[in-house]
């Protein structure tokens with residue numbers, strides 16, 4: 482019999498293998514577009530990653546999300562048509578060489594991925610006054626994004642790829658999925674087994690943008706820019722550690 486204390490607490494420490502597994506999921510997670518395999522995703526695996534999403538933190542324990550599981554080829558085609566329209570418009574927003582590069586990027590796997598999933602946010606769930614959301618109303622949307630990230634990492638641990646597609650008119654996505662007024666679509670995800678995961682973000686590999694040096698993003702006590710009083714020891718540690726972890730190196 483476990484003691485009452487054991488029932489309400491968990492041990493704070495992970496062992497080394499558990500800790501390494503968490504970082505492996507984080508550093509090897511990728512946004513997947515063109516590498517989906519047609520193999521079906523078993524219900525028990527889908528159930529686990531959905532449960533992971535549902536155990537995300539949320540403002541005031543609001544749990545504002547719903548999950549629209551899309552498997553129907555007809556619905557996927559409608560969503561894909563909405564993407565195609567927005568994608569053509571998006572290309573025109575870039576100039577010159579960037580436009581040419583943009584058009585070559587594969588930015589969705591809607592039809593190839595066996596499962597698509599839309600996470601939505603019910604902005605009125607539990608009424609207008611929610612603990613932690615009294616002043617910054619967007620906290621419910623941020624909570625839904627936490628659910629996305631839980632699912633994304635759990636999927637990586639299951640060997641599944643996830644790709645987030647956001648190139649839509651909200652209205653078109655709503656119509657394709659029959660999402661009622663008052664519910665906000667937050668994330669449209671393509672999910673499935675993959676032939677491989679890339680080591681680096683595809684946009685990084687394509688030369689679109691580099692990963693920013695983490696040390697340039699650190700601020701100390703106040704937003705004071707590079708001239709501020711930096712904690713050099715922490716700056717060095719953060720820079721070296723992220724390089725080691727991103728390369729799959731050992732934890733300290």
Ligand SMILES: Cc1cc2c(cc1C)N(C[C@H](O)[C@H](O)[C@H](O)COP(=O)(O)O)c1[nH]c(=O)[nH]c(=O)c1N2
Pocket residue numbers: 510511512513514587588589644645646647648681682683684685
């Ligand atoms: C809110 C949001 C929205 C989108 C994305 C991400 C997020 C967080 N990403 C994926 C994005 O391009 C990718 O995460 C980065 O390029 C980094 O690559 P990795 O995720 O590390 O592989 C993404 N990718 C894509 O191909 N089409 C898209 O419409 C979007 N939209």
